[in-house]
Amino acid sequence: MNLKQLSHMLSLSQTTVSRALNGYPEVSEETRRRVMDAAKRHGYRPNPSARRLATGKSGMIGYVLPTGNAVDIDPHFVEFLSGLGDYARSHELDLVLSPADADDEETTYRRIVANRQVDAVYISSPRPADKRLALVNTLGIPFIVHGRSEGFDFDYPYLDIDNEGAFHEAARLLVQLGHKRLALINGNERETFAIHRERGMRRALAASGLTLGERHIRSVAMTEENGYRAARRLLEENEPPTAIACSSLIMALGVVRAVRDLGLTIPGDLSLVAHDDVFPWLRPENFPVPLSTTRSSIRLAGARVAERLAARISGLEEGARGEVWPVDLVVRGSVAGAPT
Amino acid sequence: MNLKQLSHMLSLSQTTVSRALNGYPEVSEETRRRVMDAAKRHGYRPNPSARRLATGKSGMIGYVLPTGNAVDIDPHFVEFLSGLGDYARSHELDLVLSPADADDEETTYRRIVANRQVDAVYISSPRPADKRLALVNTLGIPFIVHGRSEGFDFDYPYLDIDNEGAFHEAARLLVQLGHKRLALINGNERETFAIHRERGMRRALAASGLTLGERHIRSVAMTEENGYRAARRLLEENEPPTAIACSSLIMALGVVRAVRDLGLTIPGDLSLVAHDDVFPWLRPENFPVPLSTTRSSIRLAGARVAERLAARISGLEEGARGEVWPVDLVVRGSVAGAPT
DNA sequence: AGAGACTTCCAAAGCGCTTTGGCTATCTTA
DNA sequence: TAAGATAGCCAAAGCGCTTTGGAAGTCTCT
Incomplete structure (x- = not known):
């Protein structure tokens, strides 16, 4: 069931059906309702590949994954992912991991941006003056840094703990x-x-x-x-x-x-x-x-990063807002007065 | 730089250029060389969204990630991912993680298959008579199971350890x-x-x-x-x-x-x-x-799964081949004769 | 009643690729 | 030498959506 068939079925143009479905104003409420109804009834789901070709939006967020024999992925990653996935699920966002040579992530970043494979990316474990940051900043893709860098003459959006x-x-x-x-x-x-x-x-x-x-x-x-x-x-x-x-x-x-x-x-x-x-x-x-x-909790951080990425994609968040979370100090038995 | 421009530049049709680039036989070697040259020189990269719309192939492999507040992603996952990514990188395959409600993964599987978002998927931590297995099997998307299930009347491709x-x-x-x-x-x-x-x-x-x-x-x-x-x-x-x-x-x-x-x-x-x-x-x-x-090594398993998925996507592997890896027993100091 | 402003819809032109169905030479073969 | 095969290329029709640039109809206002 594609747009053409659906619009035929309704004796409407593809334009109108598309607009009705995407919430554009130039369609009457009655028509919109008819369209929505029919779409639901027939289980119409727009083809993402087609939409993506037309709009350039993919509905996915990206992460460049450094790989290589000598490269170990941090076990923290999986917890971060839990949070990220948890939020992403509720917004039908998928996450694409693009494996990259750990010594040359730039090529991969350029590729995913040039190909418009993802709508936004996040960067983790940044270093001072991290090249990836400068890169995505100039490439102009929405991004958020999990952690912070230093030594740039521009600001950037990040989420970090204190x-x-x-x-x-x-x-x-x-x-x-x-x-x-x-x-x-x-x-x-x-x-x-x-x-x-x-x-x-x-x-x-x-x-x-x-x-x-x-x-x-x-x-x-x-x-x-x-x-x-x-x-x-x-x-x-x-x-x-x-x-x-x-x-x-x-x-x-x-x-x-x-x-x-x-x-x-x-x-x-x-x-x-x-x-x-x-x-x-x-x-x-x-x-x-x-x-x-x-x-x-790095898991909560993951969820928050996803949330902000989604906001950036839809234009709700702009600018270079940095967010720093306080950290709890939890005292248990492993500390005591200094031995005398 | 798109196909149209490139073909103009070469005074050839898009058809011929496309075929030259994709290794089809009905183009002379000389022409192919000219095309390849020009493509490289101008840094032409086919637009994946367009290709995907035309072919239905995405160049990505998928994994449905169960999420939810009470769901913890297994830390093994990250090591498996290391291996998978390592292989995928060398073949320009990306991995898309589709987060799903842990109580309803079926919807997500159906979505990614219907949308042709990925060319193949892998399934991990299967249970006996695992529903996901039956599902992907009927959906007809290439897949490999990491681990084994039991109690099905059909065979399926898997990689497991003994x-x-x-x-x-x-x-x-x-x-x-x-x-x-x-x-x-x-x-x-x-x-x-x-x-x-x-x-x-x-x-x-x-x-x-x-x-x-x-x-x-x-x-x-x-x-x-x-x-x-x-x-x-x-x-x-x-x-x-x-x-x-x-x-x-x-x-x-x-x-x-x-x-x-x-x-x-x-x-x-x-x-x-x-x-x-x-x-x-x-x-x-x-x-x-x-x-x-x-x-x-679960990491090696990840690499092998990626390899086999790639093979399945390109039609090099077919059928329901199961692969079982032997496991080393490494004896160290923690075992000794039973106390008397 | 006529001009202007909305409202509501549509046809058609993209997006950039692959693939079908020819067409024109050139080459075999009898 | 005529008929068939083959090699090499092309135009155009998709893939399924969004979006541009109207067009027709309805309202409002003077």
């Missing part, structure tokens, strides 16, 4: 508990979120005349193993830290294991705080010692 | 080590993989005149917390199992925690084997006691 504030608060708490030697096991130092977290922590320390020594910062990919290694190296120093802030629950698993291996205890010898993106399958309250966290 | 064999081997080893009371912490009992694993284990036990009591099987969603709970319940019984097989590393984390909480040790009091899908961020060799596993 990473700096979160780690500032966490560090401040630890300092108040008497800790003087803090350490940070961070994610990839080239990503903005990691920079912000470090910044927040430094600021909290500075406020009490303390500093975060270079030796006390580890920037690594967020795996259990890296958490373990980083923690061991930190704890086996001469003057080991008495508190660690850690950028992910998965790394925190490794930290806990390292502490055990060294015969130490949490929070007796070491206080530990980690950032929690809220996974259903790994919860901080279930750590051997319940883990204090800075918490922000 | 779950039954894997758990059979694992259980056999445990029995040989003298264990008599085994337990299984399984995934969702309604999914085929879980059924197969249980079957494999039962078979191994039966071969030695042992059985797997109902009390010794737990079927739960694969989270750390569920692993913990299941393990506690098992270990706090009168005659607790001396060996546990566990369907995922994440649950195994919980099992390890439970063992610790109860003041027991691995492998002294309990031998533990888990299935490992090979995540980069959580590795069995890094468990407090290196974990014995049945191992199969």
Whole structure:
């Protein structure tokens, strides 16, 4: 059942039927009702390929997925996706993942824009002066950044959590508990979120005349193993830290294991705080010692990004609005006063 | 630059240019070369929307993503995706995720097929007599199942690992080590993989005149917390199992925690084997006691599924070929002889 | 009653590709 | 040498929608 048949059936022109269906004003209410009725009755659904050719709109949002043998997709991605999908579903939006060579995402961005494959894209895990940002900005496709970049002379729309504030608060708490030697096991130092977290922590320390020594910062990919290694190296120093802030629950698993291996205890010898993106399958309250966290649901972020993308596509949102979500600091058993 | 302009430029008809570009035989080699040259020189790329309207082919593969507030996307998904994306990239295939109400995926399947949004789909985590399978089979869209179903009167193409064999081997080893009371912490009992694993284990036990009591099987969603709970319940019984097989590393984390909480040790009091899908961020060799596993890379499976989907789309693969991958049993420190 | 302004509808021209159904040479074959 | 086959190309008709540029009819106002 296509438009032609439907309009024949109604003794109307395709124009009128199309307009009636798409809510244009130049059609009488009565006619519109007739058309709508017939469309529903016959289960007419406009052919998206045709519509897309005519309008250039695809009804899809895009994500360029870096791939490659050495490239691991972040497990956070799936939770973000849950949220995104949840919203997208209610708006009949599909998501297209365009795999790209991790060393050359530009080609893929150019392709999906040139081909008008998607109406909008989102970008995640941005770095300072991230090329992708500059690119989509000049390409002129609607987009939203999940996270933030830095060092651009233009503004852009983003959704980010207050990473700096979160780690500032966490560090401040630890300092108040008497800790003087803090350490940070961070994610990839080239990503903005990691920079912000470090910044927040430094600021909290500075406020009490303390500093975060270079030796006390580890920037690594967020795996259990890296958490373990980083923690061991930190704890086996001469003057080991008495508190660690850690950028992910998965790394925190490794930290806990390292502490055990060294015969130490949490929070007796070491206080530990980690950032929690809220996974259903790994919860901080279930750590051997319940883990204090800075918490922000990445799933909700996904839903919000989808919502804003939809708004941008339909022209409801414009400009370069940045949105920063506060982060909860949830204190559990893994922090205590500094050992004396 | 579109086909019209290009053909004008070459003083050829659109027909000929189109045919030259798409490798049809009724065009001379010389002309073809001229066309190819010009196309490359001017960076001509056929408009996919137009091509799609004309041919009905989209160059995309689809996945229906169940969503909803209560629905958690499996973290395995992201690893599978890595593999899929890796292959898809090299073939300029995009992946479209169509979010669906978890309680009504059928509507979404029908939509993407009716709209010809994708050329093929894959289905994951199938159950026995899975409705989605029957549906895509009648809808006639090319598909591949990742996993297996059961109880259909038709065959279908799938890629699965030998779950039954894997758990059979694992259980056999445990029995040989003298264990008599085994337990299984399984995934969702309604999914085929879980059924197969249980079957494999039962078979191994039966071969030695042992059985797997109902009390010794737990079927739960694969989270750390569920692993913990299941393990506690098992270990706090009168005659607790001396060996546990566990369907995922994440649950195994919980099992390890439970063992610790109860003041027991691995492998002294309990031998533990888990299935490992090979995540980069959580590795069995890094468990407090290196974990014995049945191992199969889900990432490779993703790549293979993509490969076969591509083959089906281009007509290179036909029929209902099932492919079952063997699973490695990797023995590490977490198994030992049964306590006496 | 006639001019202007709406309202409501339509025919037809795109969007950019593929594919059908020829048409014209050139080449075989008997 | 005439008839049939083949190679190489083209015009035009789709694919199914949106949108432009009217046209006809109805109202309103002077």
